[in-house]
Amino acid sequence: MSSFRERCLEKLTLIPKGRVSTYKSIAHSLHSKAYRAVGSAIGKNPNPIIVPCHRVVNSDGSLGGYAKGKEKKIQLLQEEGVQVENDKIVDFENIFFDVT
Secondary structure: OOOHHHHHHHHHOOOOOOOEEEHHHHHHHOOOOOHHHHHHHHHOOOOOOOOOHHHEEOOOOEOOOOOOOHHHHHHHHHHOOOOEEOOEEOOHHHHEOOOO
């Protein structure tokens, strides 16, 4: 059986380019409410570009953390067509991807 961290990282691969999901959505897809544990697991992602942890944001559309820094997260999202203003995803409701 895979660890919680491995299952979190597997969920990241489901999020398409140009879309974002949330720590909460990932936790719910794992039948958990451990949103912070999801964040911690994602923060230990050994392959941050291949396994797209930059596509995970807070439930209010704000960016949340990123191991390589907020500016790098913004850059990666913008390269995929996601607009970010004032550290929040623009049109969050329409580009949100529910992994559940």
